[in-house]
Amino acid sequence: MELRHKGLLYIFISLVAAATITIITKIAILHGGNPTKILLLRFVIVVVFLFGYMQAKNISWRTSRKNFFGLIGLGFAYVNVSLLFFLSMKYISPSLGGVILYTYPMLVSILSALILKERFTMPKTMALFF
Template sequence: MTDQNRGAWFIVASAAGFATLGILIKFAFQGGANITTILAGRFLLAGAFLFCILRLNRTRLTVSRKTAVQLILMGAVGYGGMSGLYANSIHFLPASLTGMLLYTYPALVTVLAVLTGVEHFNLTKGAALLLCTGGLVLLLGASFDGVQLEGVLSALGAAVIYSCYILIGNRILKDLDPLVTSLYVCTAAGLAFLCYGAATGELIFRVTPSGWLAIVGIAVFPTIFGVIGFFAGLRLIGATNASIISTLEPLITVLLSAVLLGERISAMQGLGGATLLAGAVVLQLWGNGRRVTVNEA
């Protein structure tokens, strides 16, 4: 299997992990947790799990001071900021519209990657991006009822931060172990939410056992599997391809919601899912043009 194919499968696995986030958050809310508690628990538990795995494997955890600072900023400001803004947008917008606004990030990543000279653009990537965007519109069927400006700005802000996060990660992760990278990013994000929750009094510890189990699930599936898979794939296929393939996440979420929550999949959603898959296939088969390496950029 080529690096390109392995990278694509890593991103698909990552999307599957991230796809469980919304469902598990619903269970955590039902257990009495709030968003600050969920995010602090999510990242701190993931960091603890990763630390234990790396210590058992006797993996070296130290990185250069410059790299450590970059990874901490990626976690606390980048991933933490994106997660907080996305969660805030859910309070003001329909979930489908929030998802569509967040998933403007593949287009943003593509434009920024080309403008900064990180990657070359070609018509196949453009076609794949259009297919995936069209599929998202059909799949999510966004509602514009009750739209509030704060929610729109929060969702778009999350997309912008995540786009920058991906491009920065694409530059600094070339020679780093994805597990070590994820350890720094998750721990930094978790400590940021822990400090915020302690300062504002928003941490809640009276959560039901099912609520804590959901938080543990969030730490494992959308965080450890999702983040590690994304970092591993990002190193192999680049920011643009990784972000486009990641648009499969909403499709997997819809499928899981149908299986686990009994939600109905409409014909329009089925068409959207097929369109998304078509975009990913087009990108994988014909969009693997030459990437510009960091040294060349």
């Protein structure tokens, strides 16, 4: 498979997964699922998949100490964002949750401009709206 086609396939799968996560989570909660248990199951499935992928592709788990602690921090942040998002599905609709969650690129761009003094370039502006 051509690299370009492979990239398009990967982004399409990612798009479908991201678009359905709110709906699947809401359905699970409506059927008595606990947001914490749903999130735990999600992460267990991901670990199993990634472990198999890394084994199949012969990718090493080794990383530097600096990267290790950075990854722990990012993991902690991601777990908390995901947990809060899943908990919110008990109270709001999946469409509202999705809209709120996926406005983060715009918030990051605005905060980067205000705090880090990054410039808003035309490509960045276009990417935010299209």
